[in-house]
Amino acid sequence: MSVALFTLGGTISMAGRTSEGVARLTGADLAAAVPGLAELPVPLEVQDVEAVPSANLTLATMLDVVDAASKAVSNGATGVVVTQGSDTLEETAFLVDQVWPHPQPFVLTGAMRNPTLAGPDGPANLLAATRVACSPAARDLGALVVFNDQIHAARWVRKTHSTSTATFASPNVGPIGQLVEGQVRILARPSRQDGVPGRAEPAELDAARVALYTVTLDDDGLLLEGLAETHQGLVVAGYGVGHVPAALAPVFGALAERMPVVLTSRTGGGSVLRNTYSSVGSESDLLSRGLIDGGFLDPYKARVLLRLLLATGEGRDEITAAFAQHH
Known part of the structure; x- marks a missing residue:
């Protein structure tokens, strides 16, 4: 058993500027910087997919990630975590929710403060997302967004602030769960909807x-x-x-x-x-x-x-x- 981690770039992976542009952390780098991640009951299996701002992601890229995540689940992964930029995360999460067929959690997260700043939120968000991905309580909820120790259903979540670490909110219903002392607490269980049939090529x-x-x-x-x-x-x-x-x-x-x-x-x-x-x-x-x-x-x-x-x-x-x- 493991948690499959797919990295797509974004603020969470920014490691400062170089003469060639922006330096980006790999998934292994991200995982190594998270206190407590190695003590979780399941290991991370890391796949670096993209290293781009989320404005450059496409529907086709995300569907490829879903396919790769499905294979990981078929091979025994207990859940999936995707790290990406926050700008388009509400849209990619909803896309995943429409096509993800498995009960295993598919969790998206990122960061608002990059690792070169004081108080980067990426490590805490990645740890929380991984805890949700390996939690039995988070099964059968489709795609989830985990930020700031809150768990949001993909169908309702919105990015509501340009810079705040509490940017993600679900205006119509609020978060469906929280992490409390490292424990996943699901407070509401919305029924899963019919997804989009077939595979969009x-x-x-x-x-x-x-x-x-x-x-x-x-x-x-x-x-x-x-x-x-x-x-x-x-x-x-x-x-x-x-x-x-x-x-x-x-x-x-x-x-x-x-x-x-x-x-x-x-x-x-x-x-x-x-x-x-x-x-x-x-x-x-x-x-x-x-x-x-x-x-x-x-x-x-x-x-x-x-x-x-x-x-x-x-x-x-x-x-x-x-x-x-x-x-």
């Missing part, structure tokens, strides 16, 4: 272009022109409970006749509504024009899900059903 992912459009005050909609010729799907980040300017409602309706268009809220918390408001551009008006209700999903996760569904060849009914799980 790189060519299909490249072809499944999904735009994200954030509605803003006095929006003229010019960026939407020609979208149907370049993209196969659209996520709308609307005002509040899912509203847009009245002038844009028919534009989104016309796009929904040609591609899946998912309605979400740009607020970062709460759900879009269905039938509270009825003016042109309201949530009920947009849904009547064929937009798909994104429920509690934020725009970034909705884009990941829609792209995966398109890449695996799902039709409109299947896409609608997939998003209905998040209502």
